[in-house]
Amino acid sequence: MLNKKAGMIAAVALSTSLLVTACSTQTGTESQASSPSETSKPAKQETLRILSGVVGGKTPEENALFEKEVERLTGIKVTIEKPAADYDKKLYAAIAAGEKYDLIYMGKGNMDVLVEQGALTQLNDKIKASKVLSDPKVIPTKEWDMITYNGGKIYSVFNKSEGGTLPTVRQDWMDKLKLQQPKTLDDFYQTLKAFKEKDPDGNGKDDTYGLSTAGLYDIQGFMSAAGVKYKYVMDANGKRSIPYATDAAVPIYEWFAKLYKEGILDPNFATNDSGKMRELFLTNRVGMVTYWDAWVGLFNNMKKTDDPKFVAKAIPGAVGPDGKVMLRRGDPSVWGIPVNAEHVDTAMKFLEFWQSDKGNILSTLGIEGTDYTVKDGKYSLTPDGISHGMDHGAPFPNNTNFKNPIGTLPGALEGRQIIFDNNATIENSTKDWPNAEKIVTNYAFQAMMGKMPAADAVKKMRDELKAVNLID
Known part of the structure; x- marks a missing residue:
């Protein structure tokens, strides 16, 4: 599936690419009924x-x-x-x-x-x-x-x-370990712990993780357990808040810190780009990632020849306080x-x-x-x-009206349906978000890696955002 939005960028000098134009030079030919002076006009190339x-x-x-x-x-x-x-x-x-x-x-x-x-x-x-x-x-x-x-x-x-982003799991590992689809945050913990400890790839080595992400991209499926949304939320009066910087998010950061401490969370999650995260998933190193619904089909397509037992499956995130799942739909x-x-x-x-x-x-x-x-x-x-x-x-x-004549890749349509069925909404970034994101990411990582108590990290995050007028 684009991937992060930039803010206002100052004008910089760039060399201008030349516009390639082409005009038809087809010359009209004389018909038997035409006078020698009559020729057709050249067609203009769009x-x-x-x-x-x-x-x-x-x-x-x-x-x-x-x-x-x-x-x-x-x-x-x-x-x-x-x-x-x-x-x-x-x-x-x-x-x-x-x-x-x-x-x-x-x-x-x-x-x-x-x-x-x-x-x-x-x-x-x-x-x-x-x-x-x-x-x-x-x-x-x-x-x-x-x-x-x-x-x-x-x-x-x-x-x-x-579509949107959501947890994607190794369903073949789930079946091998006889695990049920997780629903609550504790269910997710138990599933991810099993991926870490029960040798799901069968190689006899302690070399698997339960979960990998590419930074905070995209942990919305777990933040769903607290009913908080990434980026900005505006109230009826236009007042700006960032739910990831509120006390409601503290238990989720603490949950991640537990995963990190126990070696269940990929220790490089904070520095991963999406390519590194995908590679871990495709090479039997991790049982769950958070990524685009379309990639469920791509994962399965990539592995169908060299590992026909490989099965990627999209699943909803954790159920929130209202009994619903809150996912992200892509911009x-x-x-x-x-x-x-x-x-x-x-x-x-x-x-x-x-x-x-x-x-x-x-x-x-x-x-x-x-x-x-x-x-x-x-x-x-x-x-x-x-x-x-x-x-x-x-x-x-x-x-x-379009029907793909080849069909769709395995699991892709099911992933999209989960997005559409589970309160998936686009995020509100605004021009201020790139500056706010740096602050949110800094303190979120410190909380998730156990470098700072989650409550303290959230307070510092919120105070810093207010100090530079990035929330109201």
Whole structure:
């Protein structure tokens, strides 16, 4: 599945990428009925310059093929620029420098910043005028609420349908150890303890952990036990609070400290990135991780050849005080049109294509002949297509009419349903969150690693946030 939202980034000097344009130079030929002076007019080539975080090919070489596939399917010659790293910085710097893109990919946090800056084109009228984008069977009406601003203003169109993050468990280990699906925080402790102590991989060594995370990303499924939500929560008067900095979160930090002390929690959780966490899960080192629902299917797909007994399964988080689970739904990933875009109508044409069956096939399966083949109406993935996991930017399109002709990866749909069934809501980051996150993370780690009593850590966290006016 994007991964963390950046805050306001100061404008920096960047060299401007040249817009690649191409115009057809096809010369009209004379017909027998035409006079020698009559020739057909050259057809104008539609072009787009796109800045993308995830949409496109998996490698620079495949990205070039992806561009050609878009042109084959739409007639639009596109240039898709995919920065290798620091996408958010590139995005903000490009906008600040006045670089001209026709479409930009972004998460809601990025969009919040750019809307505040006045950098995006309002799209309400264009969406309303589009038979495709205004069709509730293509994009459900309630989904638009997530990206609608004050006054009903809309500045983007969805890239894909987002799921969320949740605990993902080695179900084959659960079955081997005869464990039941955990529901309470104590249930989770007992399950994770068994993964640590009962040799679930059967190698006779004490080399497994119960749980690994990539920092605080994403422990929401456990914070659910206290009914607290990550990032900002605003009350009816706009007063800001961060529930992870409240006393309600203290018992959860204490729970993590117990896991850490007993060697159940991966000792490198605080410095892991998501790649290191995934690697532990895929190499039989840990029984549970907290990650995106779509990755349940990807995990199973990656291991089906070399370890057919491997089974990843998404499970709900811990039940809260109200008897419900509180999970996180991912921020919408969207396409926006900058106010200085040169080809707005063509950009809208691309967005309509992206929500069509052909666009959905491209965004999932990928490029015909490279990622998949079609014979007698039957779709088959190539070896490259299998390795790409049916994800070229939108593994789950918004278009409710779309049915993936290959099917979905094992466990992925079940994971998404858990997200939709369990009070999963998007997080409210605001432009202040990057500064607040540093403070929250610092003291949360100290509490989770037992370096400071959890109650003291939360008090210091809260006091520091108030001191710099990051909560009210």
